[in-house]
Amino acid sequence: MRGLMKTARGFGNLELLELDDPIPKRDEVLIEVAAAGLCGTDIHIKHDQAFYTPPVVLGHEYSGTVVEVGSDVTSAQAGDSVVSPATAYCGKCHQCKTGHMNRCTAEDKRILGTSRANGAFARYLVVPDYIVHQVPKGVTMEEAALAEPMACVVHSVIDKTPICPGDVVVVQGPGTMGLMATQVAKAMGAGKVIVTGVTSDEWRFDIARRIGADLTIDVQGQESPIDIIKAETDGRGADAVIEASGACVACTQAFEFVKVAGHVTLLGVRGRPADIDLDPIVVKELTMSGTWGTLPSSWVTTLRLMSTHKVDVSPLITHRISLSEWEKGFELMESQKAIKVLFISFE
């Protein structure tokens, strides 16, 4: 099979290489990849701006069909449609034992497409059976390939953001995560979801409105975004703000958009220190959450939301290409012309 491998540290060093087909160990399943999504993390690895241990086949957002299972595997069988998180947690460290498997501290941890485990940008991959989830009926394999980012959003929005029915929620950044957060906030009963972005996001705003956003705001537009949000909330501000743009300035805006005693959730890292006035947290008595990755329960919830059509990720799939066109996929992401690029052929 051919796999897109990060061969060494440094910028680039990506090669589509001929590799041996993987063989499942006793507790592993061999999966034929149906669809695999390009993620910002893959771009960061290309640019040498993320944690990874080369050589490794990239790709951690995928769906696939089980083709073979190891002798100890009882939870999956050949023919099953499956997805899995990227990280194989140990179940033994303090974080795992206290329910924070997303922050497992085991040093030999396997992370698909990043460290010690070849990922899904290849025809086959192997994963330990205990992290596999079955794809429910009614969810297509292309949709299931977006379960990984959706599970991250489910953890951020459902587990970590107190949203009550009727609430006004502001989502900053109409990228993959922000658009998914919009859908999840709606599924939780938010009365109004307002998506903010910049002028160049106009085409993303169209998608945001199509998938349920009640209002979109260009923060670089003529009218002050704070005034618009105040007008939408009887002068009070949003009940919750979900920061999904990664921009440092958006944190400052989040403190302005949110109401007194409201909540701000940071979805994703900034990657650099920010010079931010923290006094609004004190003066407005705000609460805040940071969130990282997924818990096993995030996957159960995600797949239920997908199968009951409480969320619809299909409008977020803007490009479908073959793995042989990987350079085009990276270019689409780097030039911000895509929401989600899927590899759907691995010849």
Ligand SMILES: [Zn+2]
């Ligand atoms: Zn990802």
Ligand SMILES: [Zn+2]
């Ligand atoms: Zn652990």
